[in-house]
Amino acid sequence: MLRRFEVHRATSVEEAVDLRVRYGDDAAVYAGGTELLLAMKLGIARWAHLIDVKPIRELSRVAVARDTVRIGATVTHWDLERHPDVTRVLPALARLEASVANVRVRAAGTLAGNIAFAEPHADPPALLVALGARVVARGRRGERTLPLEEFVTGMYQTALGGDEILTAVEVPVPAPDARAAYVKFQVLERPSVGVAIVAKVNGASFAGPPAVVVGAVDELPRRVDTAALAGASLADARVADALAASARAAVSPVADLAGSEEYKRHLVGVFARRALTALAAG
Amino acid sequence: MRQISLRLNGVARTVEIEDQVLLVELVRSLGLTGTKVSCDTEVCGACTVLLDGRPVSACTTLALEADGRSVLTIEGLAKANQLHPLQQAFIDNFAFQCGFCTPGMILAAKALLDERPSPTAEEVRRWMEGNICRCTGYQSIVDAVLDAAGRRP
Numbered sequence A: 001m002l003r004r005f006e007v008h009r010a011t012s013v014e015e016a017v018d019l020r021v022r023y024g025d026d027a028a029v030y031a032g033g034t035e036l037l038l039a040m041k042l043g044i045a046r047w048a049h050l051i052d053v054k055p056i057r058e059l060s061r062v063a064v065a066r067d068t069v070r071i072g073a074t075v076t077h078w079d080l081e082r083h084p085d086v087t088r089v090l091p092a093l094a095r096l097e098a099s100v101a102n103v104r105v106r107a108a109g110t111l112a113g114n115i116a117f118a119e120p121h122a123d124p125p126a127l128l129v130a131l132g133a134r135v136v137a138r139g140r141r142g143e144r145t146l147p148l149e150e151f152v153t154g155m156y157q158t159a160l161g162g163d164e165i166l167t168a169v170e171v172p173v174p175a176p177d178a179r180a181a182y183v184k185f186q187v188l189e190r191p192s193v194g195v196a197i198v199a200k201v202n203g204a205s206f207a208g209p210p211a212v213v214v215g216a217v218d219e220l221p222r223r224v225d226t227a228a229l230a231g232a233s234l235a236d237a238r239v240a241d242a243l244a245a246s247a248r249a250a251v252s253p254v255a256d257l258a259g260s261e262e263y264k265r266h267l268v269g270v271f272a273r274r275a276l277t278a279l280a281a282g
Numbered sequence B: 001m002r003q004i005s006l007r008l009n010g011v012a013r014t015v016e017i018e019d020q021v022l023l024v025e026l027v028r029s030l031g032l033t034g035t036k037v038s039c040d041t042e043v044c045g046a047c048t049v050l051l052d053g054r055p056v057s058a059c060t061t062l063a064l065e066a067d068g069r070s071v072l073t074i075e076g077l078a079k080a081n082q083l084h085p086l087q088q089a090f091i092d093n094f095a096f097q098c099g100f101c102t103p104g105m106i107l108a109a110k111a112l113l114d115e116r117p118s119p120t121a122e123e124v125r126r127w128m129e130g131n132i133c134r135c136t137g138y139q140s141i142v143d144a145v146l147d148a149a150g151r152r153p
Helices: A013-026 A036-041 A077-082 A084-089 A091-097 A103-108 A111-117 A124-130 A237-250 A261-280 B023-029 B085-092 B102-115 B121-130 B139-151
Strands: A006-009 A027-030 A049-052 A062-064 A068-072 A134-139 A142-147 A152-154 A165-172 A178-186 A191-202 A211-215 B002-008 B011-017 B048-051 B054-057 B070-072
Touching (some): A013 A134, A013 A165, A062 A084, A068 A111, A077 A084, A077 A091, A077 A103, A084 A091, A103 B054, A124 A191, A191 A261, A211 A237, A237 A261, B023 B048, B102 B121, B102 B139, B121 B139
Parallel strands (some): A006 A049, A027 A049
Antiparallel strands (some): A068 A165, A134 A142, B048 B054, B048 B070
């Protein structure tokens, strides 16, 4: 049972921007609704107006250019786990999407909505930050693109302006010698911890420092300091030890139902090692 | 009020709803009470229906999303007196006890078999992990889905 509200079906980004300006804090942007409607049903949030962006054609596309995959804001997890270009160019992202929540959430929920809701217990942000993803937003003053790391500013908080619509997520196409992996620990619908690793690999060694990002345990995805790992062998046990220690030091876990601060910090070390193992396996 | 038109279990329907009405509220108000509400938070799968063939949580889907689309509930699965192969397989494999999760289980399984007619047991388990049963221990449910996959025409 939901309290009364009105849904406005926007058919262009400009119309959605106008609706945001007109209704201000009384309105929320609505796409899959898997987070939004849940929060409204639980009474955590209430809006008199929902701006449905799903009718906006241009937001439903996945476009692969030479150096960027542009994912429109209404593309669902379900679409991404099956998309032939995504599975080919960003296989680690496609695998991650296939493991988000459950099949019903994936069928309705969108990647952009997941990012815009900024729920810390989420899978995509860690890998997307490690891949160098950017967020595209459009408002009254035009379009801007900012790194995902700058877009998410806190728990349930983003840099999206009151007149802006998140229109796309852009992911750089990884270099041919780059590999990516995402591993997580999860009991229910949301991850307790997720670790992403993206690295150029030369033979069995890192060519430069790997990008390692820890998600879900902290208020924000956290980058791990890996400067010391440049050139190191993936099979060297000391590399796994160093990565685990660095990952544990990178986070300030928030204690919640998924575990205490101490427990989560331990998990971060364990899953940093597993991320390395997954990367080494190809 | 908003007027929406949908195909509900193959029958064209036009209904008037308020925007905040949930899909599960709509179908149950039309007498289709096979769709259950249990957790009411997208976790348990008891409210699973197929929206244009995709499984969704009807408890957290607005009814207006069905406008211009097709909705399949458990009541739309059997043909006259002929049970759907999944329904028969659930009976034959003792895949339910209290039965509360069964409509959602069967519809989730239908979406899987429509996309992947011969899944492995592991694929069935992964696909169905969002559908919770508190009676059976799941083995008989997985058996039923695999059995149904073998029976499909």
